[in-house]
Amino acid sequence: MNHFMEPRSVAIIGISRRSGPGSYNLMENMLHYGFKGKIFPVNLEAREILGFQAYPSIGEVGQQVDLAIITLPRELVVQQVKECVASGVKAVIVVGQGFADADDRGKALQHEMVSIAKKNGMRILGPNTLGVVNNFHHFTTSFMPLHKEKAPIGMICQSGLFFVGARNFTEKIGKGIDIGNACDIGFADCLAYLGEDPDIEIITVHMEGLEHPKEFLSLASRVAREKPIIVFKTGQSAAGARAAASHSGSMAGHYDIYRVALKQAGLLFLENDGRMRDAVRTLLSQPLLQGKRIAVITITGAGGIVASDALERNGLELARLSGETIGTLARLSPEWMPLGNPLDIWPAVMNHEMQEVYGQALEAVLADPGVDGVLCISVALDMEKFGFLDVSECLNRAASKEQQKPVVAWLYGPGKEEIGAKLEERKRISAYGTIEAAAWSLSILRERQQFLEKTPVP
Amino acid sequence: MNHFMEPRSVAIIGISRRSGPGSYNLMENMLHYGFKGKIFPVNLEAREILGFQAYPSIGEVGQQVDLAIITLPRELVVQQVKECVASGVKAVIVVGQGFADADDRGKALQHEMVSIAKKNGMRILGPNTLGVVNNFHHFTTSFMPLHKEKAPIGMICQSGLFFVGARNFTEKIGKGIDIGNACDIGFADCLAYLGEDPDIEIITVHMEGLEHPKEFLSLASRVAREKPIIVFKTGQSAAGARAAASHSGSMAGHYDIYRVALKQAGLLFLENDGRMRDAVRTLLSQPLLQGKRIAVITITGAGGIVASDALERNGLELARLSGETIGTLARLSPEWMPLGNPLDIWPAVMNHEMQEVYGQALEAVLADPGVDGVLCISVALDMEKFGFLDVSECLNRAASKEQQKPVVAWLYGPGKEEIGAKLEERKRISAYGTIEAAAWSLSILRERQQFLEKTPVP
Numbered sequence: 001m002n003h004f005m006e007p008r009s010v011a012i013i014g015i016s017r018r019s020g021p022g023s024y025n026l027m028e029n030m031l032h033y034g035f036k037g038k039i040f041p042v043n044l045e046a047r048e049i050l051g052f053q054a055y056p057s058i059g060e061v062g063q064q065v066d067l068a069i070i071t072l073p074r075e076l077v078v079q080q081v082k083e084c085v086a087s088g089v090k091a092v093i094v095v096g097q098g099f100a101d102a103d104d105r106g107k108a109l110q111h112e113m114v115s116i117a118k119k120n121g122m123r124i125l126g127p128n129t130l131g132v133v134n135n136f137h138h139f140t141t142s143f144m145p146l147h148k149e150k151a152p153i154g155m156i157c158q159s160g161l162f163f164v165g166a167r168n169f170t171e172k173i174g175k176g177i178d179i180g181n182a183c184d185i186g187f188a189d190c191l192a193y194l195g196e197d198p199d200i201e202i203i204t205v206h207m208e209g210l211e212h213p214k215e216f217l218s219l220a221s222r223v224a225r226e227k228p229i230i231v232f233k234t235g236q237s238a239a240g241a242r243a244a245a246s247h248s249g250s251m252a253g254h255y256d257i258y259r260v261a262l263k264q265a266g267l268l269f270l271e272n273d274g275r276m277r278d279a280v281r282t283l284l285s286q287p288l289l290q291g292k293r294i295a296v297i298t299i300t301g302a303g304g305i306v307a308s309d310a311l312e313r314n315g316l317e318l319a320r321l322s323g324e325t326i327g328t329l330a331r332l333s334p335e336w337m338p339l340g341n342p343l344d345i346w347p348a349v350m351n352h353e354m355q356e357v358y359g360q361a362l363e364a365v366l367a368d369p370g371v372d373g374v375l376c377i378s379v380a381l382d383m384e385k386f387g388f389l390d391v392s393e394c395l396n397r398a399a400s401k402e403q404q405k406p407v408v409a410w411l412y413g414p415g416k417e418e419i420g421a422k423l424e425e426r427k428r429i430s431a432y433g434t435i436e437a438a439a440w441s442l443s444i445l446r447e448r449q450q451f452l453e454k455t456p457v458p
Numbered sequence: 459m460n461h462f463m464e465p466r467s468v469a470i471i472g473i474s475r476r477s478g479p480g481s482y483n484l485m486e487n488m489l490h491y492g493f494k495g496k497i498f499p500v501n502l503e504a505r506e507i508l509g510f511q512a513y514p515s516i517g518e519v520g521q522q523v524d525l526a527i528i529t530l531p532r533e534l535v536v537q538q539v540k541e542c543v544a545s546g547v548k549a550v551i552v553v554g555q556g557f558a559d560a561d562d563r564g565k566a567l568q569h570e571m572v573s574i575a576k577k578n579g580m581r582i583l584g585p586n587t588l589g590v591v592n593n594f595h596h597f598t599t600s601f602m603p604l605h606k607e608k609a610p611i612g613m614i615c616q617s618g619l620f621f622v623g624a625r626n627f628t629e630k631i632g633k634g635i636d637i638g639n640a641c642d643i644g645f646a647d648c649l650a651y652l653g654e655d656p657d658i659e660i661i662t663v664h665m666e667g668l669e670h671p672k673e674f675l676s677l678a679s680r681v682a683r684e685k686p687i688i689v690f691k692t693g694q695s696a697a698g699a700r701a702a703a704s705h706s707g708s709m710a711g712h713y714d715i716y717r718v719a720l721k722q723a724g725l726l727f728l729e730n731d732g733r734m735r736d737a738v739r740t741l742l743s744q745p746l747l748q749g750k751r752i753a754v755i756t757i758t759g760a761g762g763i764v765a766s767d768a769l770e771r772n773g774l775e776l777a778r779l780s781g782e783t784i785g786t787l788a789r790l791s792p793e794w795m796p797l798g799n800p801l802d803i804w805p806a807v808m809n810h811e812m813q814e815v816y817g818q819a820l821e822a823v824l825a826d827p828g829v830d831g832v833l834c835i836s837v838a839l840d841m842e843k844f845g846f847l848d849v850s851e852c853l854n855r856a857a858s859k860e861q862q863k864p865v866v867a868w869l870y871g872p873g874k875e876e877i878g879a880k881l882e883e884r885k886r887i888s889a890y891g892t893i894e895a896a897a898w899s900l901s902i903l904r905e906r907q908q909f910l911e912k913t914p915v916p
Binding site for chain 1: 479480482532555556559560561563564602603605615616617618619620622623625626664666692693694695696697698700701702704705706730731732758759760761762763764766767768769770771775776792794795796798800802804805808811837839840843844845846870871872874891892893894895
């Protein structure tokens with residue numbers, strides 16, 4: 001995989017002289033990305049492309065090429081693969097569509113190029129792919145613009161959707177591999193690479209189909225002991241499975257079998273497209289959940305009920321708070337206030353400073369041996385006028401005293417984003433869009449902890 | 459309800475002289491809101507509060523009072539309710555906590571004040587409530603800051619959470635009633651009011667428990683024929699039901715019975731706290747869905763598969779596109795491209811202008827008699843450099859030619875918010891945070907259509 005991810009020299013076969021908006025010129029994108037290795041544009045007609053000497057064929061480059069990227073119509077690809085083999089190219093990315101994702105002719109072409117490569121020990125990524133992104137190496141083969149963040153997040157996917165839409169799925173990507181039709185390089189190759197990569201702490205996977213499930217699952221259960229792996233498997237419905245066959249040529253069927261097998265291997269399995277970002281954020285910043293007893297601290301009784309429902313739906317339960325914890329809040333609350341879990345601190349807030357009450361409450365529940373994790377609910381108003389209700393400072397102070405229990409939060413009101421960002425600044429507390437998402441995120445911390453307990457490192 | 463929602467004169471009993479940050483002074487908030495009616499502060503010691511003449515008791519106001527708001531500790535409330543009766547006050551809001559939401563003493567106090575009011579034909583809202591908000595009358599009794607938007611959205615809730623957190627639940631509220639413990643004014647009173655209110659087009663409900671289900675359900679099924687009603691019922695879990703009992707004193711049990719009964723009455727039932735905003739936006743801007751056949755147009759094959767899964771999960775199906783529709787796209791696509799539904803237009807986009815292709819595709823599927831609604835998937839990049847990929851203009855132009863079929867969209871990439879806002883500008887297309895949310899939103903348009911078909915207006 002190093003030839004794909006950290007090449008020292010790259011040939012771009014079939015690169016166009018057109019650049020700028022609408023040209024989808026991957027060489028322009030690569031330069032913009034700051035790639036420091038050698039670049040050899042290959043184009044029959046041009047002498048120079050974007051300031052680099054161009055070659056009429058890969059054979060005439062005359063220097064070692066680690067990676068060749070073929071960006072040509074499908075009928076021209078097999079010939080180029082042959083020439084790459086002849087020129088000693090180590091690895092090839094085939095960008096274009098129209099192979100196993102299309103018709104019988106496409107399937108035959110794909111088959112032919114794989115045979116040639118395998119016979120000669122050359123690896124192929126794709127076809128039907130944006131290729132790779134490696135922000136630790138200032139390298140990408142994508143013709144679509146990406147962000148350049150050195151995040152400890154790896155991505156293996158079968159579509160550029162997850163590169164370009166990173167903000168929506170994983171927030172950031174540090175290294176990514178789009179295996180496209182996966183004619184040669186597949187999930188297992190990429191997982192082995194990212195699993196051993198010290199830059200990567202968490203691995204996300206978009207999967208349409210899986211060619212060699214046994215090999216992948218055995219590898220995955222080993223890697224999952226070291227790093228969380230999150231899988232978004234698509235093709236759940238009959239219609240989706242059909243669509244997958246004509247997208248990446250994948251056999252996507254047997255969704256329920258996938259679910260069971262992947263979960264058993266210790267992977268976190270996502271049911272729809274709304275959860276990957278929360279899963280990544282949570283697993284990167286929160287300690288695991290040692291038990292399922294959650295304390296809910298809330299300034300709204302109604303919010304506490306919503307949280308109780310959400311926790312139970314996600315396999316967690318309300319902790320039984322100790323007499324000492326209840327006592328801390330009882331001293332601040334009116335005598336008629338029934339205190340329990342959810343711990344409704346609003347009556348206390350009506351008579352004391354919000355920050356004092358909330359800070360004490362969080363400190364007390366975190367110190368309570370009957371509590372494994374905490375969900376905090378608070379309000380987020382206009383900071384300028386209602387700064388006295390901003391709990392980000394007091395919650396962080398309280399949470400810093402106990403680092404072993406996850407603390408998640410849900411804020412409501414017009415200042416949700418601003419105060420949420422402050423709350424997350426020290427990476428001790430995570431804030432979520434909904435109470436449901438906060439509860440679900442706690443549940444995956446529990447799921448991972450249970451996997452690690454069940455399968456200790458040998 | 460008019461005395462609560464559009465009072466001409468308001469007494470505030472127990473209002474404090476403290477104002478500014480942390481005082482939670484509801485009179486200050488009311489003035490800030492621009493209320494134009496008469497305000498009589500009642501305070502034993504003050505002569506003047508916030509520039510208004512203060513009275514030592516409600517009896518000494520000596521003028522007609524439509525609405526009295528009692529903001530005093532619980533032991534003092536019953537006496538004030540008696541004085542309100544004696545002074546001919548029409549309606550009372552009891553703000554404070556510590557009644558049926560607390561202990562036996564609280565239950566007894568609540569019972570007593572209701573008995574007095576009922577005997578004398580006076581109505582009580584609360585206790586344990588922020589009261590009301592009516593943005594069409596510049597009026598609120600809330601001591602927490604709210605937004606002042608004349609939105610056609612009504613809210614009935616049992617917690618101020620839904621007023622203060624409006625951005626997170628309904629985006630906006632035009633009129634809202636927090637029934638709190640619902641000692642007298644209940645869901646049915648509010649629903650009757652909002653049902654007949656010409657300012658309100660959609661009614662949202664947060665429900666912990668329901669005192670008189672038969673009356674409510676019969677009224678709701680009548681109102682639902684005129685306006686969509688969306689219910690978020692909490693207390694689903696055993697823990698949540700227990701928490702509800704100590705929040706608003708509600709009997710929240712039998713969640714499944716609630717679900718069946720409320721859905722049967724034609725109400726849209728939400729399963730968690732993440733969907734109310736999407737439901738409101740969708741029902742306010744999209745036509746209903748006449749059948750369940752959806753066309754998916756996408757620039758990413760992977761996204762099309764995710765959409766196929768999401769549609770099936772939400773009870774919808776992929777439309778079978780007509781030969782004419784497919785032909786339109788075939789003319790723009792490479793000959794090897796297998797075209798169907800999801801309609802993957804990316805290969806066409808590689809050879810033609812995005813806006814031309816996407817506009818033609820949407821126009822074609824909307825004109826297709828086999829299509830009931832459309833889900834569009836596109837990319838949203840930096841507008842300045844990638845304006846040529848911004849589809850907001852061409853999609854709106856195409857969608858304006860057919861007003862009877864819903865068009866929903868999902869965008870991915872860093873420009874999601876900006877281009878999403880442009881896409882929604884003309885209120886013809888709705889954009890969502892996830893593909894799952896887009897598919898679910900189509901499903902509620904179908905659910906409402908089916909309810910209306912089943913129960914025609916008599």
